[in-house]
Amino acid sequence: MKRIGLIALAAFIGGAAAIGGYKLLEPKNDGLLSFADQQKVIFANNPKISSAGAVDFVEAAAAVSPAVVHIKTSYTGGGESATRGRQSSPMDMFEDFFGGGGRRMQRAPRAASGSGVILTPDGYIVTNNHVVDNADKIEVILSDRRKVSAKVIGKDPNTDLALIKVEATDLPVVKMGNSDNVQIGEWVLAVGFPLDLQTTVTAGIVSAKARNIGILARDQQQPSQEDFEEYQRTGKMPARAANTSIESYIQTDAAINPGNSGGALVNANGELIGINAAIASQTGTNVGYGFAIPVNLAKKILDDFRKFGTVKRGYIGVTFSALDADVAEKLNIQDNSGLYVNEVLPGSGAAAAGIQKGDIIKKVEGNIIYDSPDLQEKIGRLSPGDKVQLTYLRNGQMKDAQVTLKGEGATVQPNAVAKVNKGASIEKLGASFAPASAELKGKYGVRSGVVVTGVQQGKIFDSLEISKGLLVTAVNGRPVNSAKDVEAALPQSRNGMTTISGINEEGKFTYSF
Template sequence: MKKIGLIVLAAFIGGVAAIGAYKLFERHDDGFTIADKQNMMFAKNPIISSSTGAPDFVQAAAAVSPAVVHIKTTYAAKSGSGGRDMGDIFEQFFGFGGGMQRVPRQPQAASGSGVILTSDGYIATNNHVVDGADKIEVILSNRRKVTAKVIGKDSNTDLALIKIDVSGLPFIKMGNSDNVQVGEWVLAVGFPLDLQTTVTAGIVSAKARNIGILNRENGQMTQEEYEEYQRTGKLPSRTNNSIESFIQTDAAINPGNSGGALVNANGELIGINAAIASQTGRNEGYGFAIPVNLAKKILEDFRKYGSVKRGYIGVSFKPLDADVAEELKTKEIAGLYVSDVVPNGGAEAAGIKSGDIIKKVNGADIYDSPDLQEKIGRMSPGDKVNLTVLKADGSLKNVSVTLKPESTMSDLAKNKDKAAGTSVSAVGASFAPATDSQKARYRIRNGVYVTEVAPGKLFDNLGIKKGLIITSINGKEVNSAADIEKAMPSGKNERITISGVSEGGTFTFSFN
C-alpha cells in the first residue's frame, strides 16, 4: 500500500508540474508551436501513444466531445451572377443533386464542425466550411457562442485554422496518423445534420485514398471566371496542387460533420473529417478524413504565416498499374512514372529525367500519388527529400531533392506553358497539352487545349473555336501538337472526326 501511495503521489506531483509549466508558457507562448503546446500539456497524460486501443469508446468519447465545436457561418445575399454559394460547395463535398440555382436571396447560413487544438482558441476545420463566409460563429460545449476569425485556409488540402479569443478551453491530443491501421476502430465526432454533439463508430476502411474531390473543386470555374470565358474565350490559368491522401472510414459521417474529429480508441486525433462518397448526400458508409500528420504542418503554417508554405519536387507523373505500364511499354507496375520534369526545378537538379520511375520516398514504397504527395505536403521549401528512382537502364538510384517554393515553381510553370503553345500550320491553330486540373474537371485522361485559331484556316472553317479541348482525331488519342499533326489524314478528301470536351459538354465534328 505504501508503494502504491508513493506512485500515486509521484503521478500527482508530475501532473501538477506539467500543468503548471503549461500555464506558465501559455502566458508567454509566442515562440511555441501548436505541437509544443500539445506536448507540454500531455507530457504526463496517461493516454497510450499507440494508434490502436480497446474497443470501448466511453472514455475516448468523453475526452474528445468537449473539444469538438459547432461552427455556424453566414453568407451575405448575392445577386444571380455572383460567386459560389453554399449549395455549390456542399453539393461538391456531399453529393447533393437537384436544382441548385443562383438567385437573389436573403443572407443564408450553413454549419459544420471544428476541433479545438489549443486552450487559447486555435480551432481546425475544413476550408469548405468557412470559405467565403461573412461571419463565423463557434458554439462551445457549454453552449457559449463566440465569433471566430480565419487565420488561414487552403483549398488544396481543404483545411482551415480559425481562432476565438477564449482561454482555458478543452482540447484534443493530436495522434500519429502514420500508425493508423486498416481495420482498427475509430470514432467520428461532430455536429451532423444540425444535431448536437454526435459520436459514431466504425473502422478504418483504407488509407491514402484519392477520390478526386479536391481536383474537381479546384478545377471548376467560378461564375466570374465563366462569364470572363464567355466574353474572351480564354480559360482561366490555374495550377492544381491538390493533395488527397484521405483516411477512409465507415463511421457515419454526414453534412455538418465537416471539420470534425476522427479519433482512435485512445481519444487521439488522427484525422479531420472532410467528405463522403454518396449518391444521396447522406452517409452510405464511405467517409473520408484528412490525416492529422498532414494537417499538423498545414495548420502550423497558417498560425505562423497565414498561408501554406509548400515545397515542390518539380515533376509531373503518372501512377503505374498494369494498364498504364502496358501503355508506357514498361514492365514496372508500381511507382510513379515521371512524364515531365520542370526546368530548373529540384528534380532536374537531382538528375531525375522523364521516363524515370520513383519507387520510394524517404525509404517508404510508393504505389500511388497520395503516397508521395502527402509526405511532400508535410515538408517546406528548402527541405530535402530522399527518393529512390528506377532509371531507364534498370538501375536503382538514391537521390536527394531540395524542394522549391511555390513562387519559383509558378514562374517556371508559366514559362513552360508559354513554350507549350505549339502551332500546327496545316490546320491553322496552336495547342497546349491539357492541364491536370482541366483533365480532372472534365474527367478526361488526355487532351489538347486549343490556344489560338487562325481566321480562314482549316480549324476555323470547321468551326473549332479557341478554348475547346480535343481528345481524339479519327479515333486516335491526342496529347500534344505533334499528336494532332500525326492524326490528321494525309489525303484531301479523307473523313475527319474530331472529338473533345467544352463548357457545353462533349462534342464531335465530322467532315469529309
C-alpha cells in the first residue's frame, strides 16, 4: 500500500507540474506571442488529422469549415470601393484584370462579400486587403450564424492581406501549416463563401508555386475614381507609388470563385497553407486556376499588423532582372538562371555587403533562386535589421554575403538621391515617344498614353522586349501624354524602382526595373 501511495503521489505531482508549466507558458497578452507560437499552444494536445494518403477530405473539411467565416462589407460613398462591390463581390477587381471589361465608375451605395479565416479563439481573422479596403462597415457571419461587427487591425495592398478583429471568445481556429513544404501535385482544399453561397469546399491539386501574375502591380498603378476627380479639380493627376508588391502565389485548380477571397487553402491534414486571393479567368468565374498567398508570408505580415498596425518591411536594396535564355543573350552573359543585379542602391544593405552591379544572385539562405518571387517572398517574411545570406556569382566564382535588411526610406542616403534619380531618364530607357491619338486611347478605354516610336538596341526597353507601337499609359504611377510627361515622371521612382504601365492587344502590363 505504501508503494501504491508513493506512485499515486508521484503521478499527482507530475500532473500538477504539467498543468503549472502550461499555465506558465499560456499567453497573457496576444501581443507577446506570434500567431504561429500562439497556435502551437492551442493545438499542442490536439490529435493530428491524417489523410493516410487516401483521397478523402472529410476530416479536413470538418476541421476547417467552422473556422472559415463569411465577411460582408458595405460602402456608403462612390469611388473605387463602390466599383469593386458592383456585382456583390470584391473579386471583381480580378475579373477586370483577367478579362471582363474595364472599370465602370459608379457612385451608389454598394455591398460586397468575401471570406476570412479565424486564427485565434478571441477573434483575429485573416482576409484579403481587397475584401475590406475602403469599407465603411464590416460584418462577420460566424459558423453558428452569429453576425458580429469587425474592425480592421491592419491591411497591406503590397501583399493583399488584412487582419480584422471581432469581439468574441472560444471561436474555432484553423491550424497554420508550412507553405514551404507544399509540393506540386499535392491535394488541397479551398474553403470559402463563393457567389454568396454558404460554406463551400472544393478540391484540387497544387499546380505551381511562386507564381507572379502581376495583378497587385497592376492595381497599384491603376488610377482610381478619386484620382480622376482630383484631376478634374486641379488639372493634375496624383502621383502614385512605384510597384512594391510581393506576389509568390500558390496556384491550384481547386474551384475558386468570386466570394472565395480571403478564404482558406488547406492541405489534406486540414492545415492552412494559403489565403485564396485571385482567379485566372476570362469570365470572372472559375475556369481552372486560382491563386493563394502562402501562409509563411502571411505569418510575418499578420504579426506586424497586430504589433504595429502596419507592415515593417525590410529591403535588400537592389534592382534586378530575372534571367532566362533571352535576357541572358541580351545582357551578353552565359548564365540563364538567377537574378541579374541591375543596380545597387547607395546606403543599402546590399551595398554594405559588397553586392555589385552585374552580380547574379543564385541563392537566398541556401535556397536556389529561379525567379523574382523566390527572392521577394523570402525577403517579405523578414524585418528591418534581419540578416539574410545571399549566394551570388561574380566573374565565374560563387560568393556569399550576409546582408542586413534596411527599412523603407533608409536604403538611399540623402546625398545619393540625386544620383539615383538622374539615372532614370529617357536616354537610359532607350526609347522615343509620341502622344497617342484619341482613337487609340478610345480603342483601349484609357485616358492617357504615349506610343513608343523608337527603341535603341542594348538599352532598357530593348532588354525588356518593349517594341515600337506599344501604348504606355503611366510611368511610376503618373499618367503620361507626351515625351515631356515621361521625362517628368521618371525621377518620381520609389526605392530606385521605375515602373512602366501600359496596354496592348493582350491586355494591361507593368514592367518594373
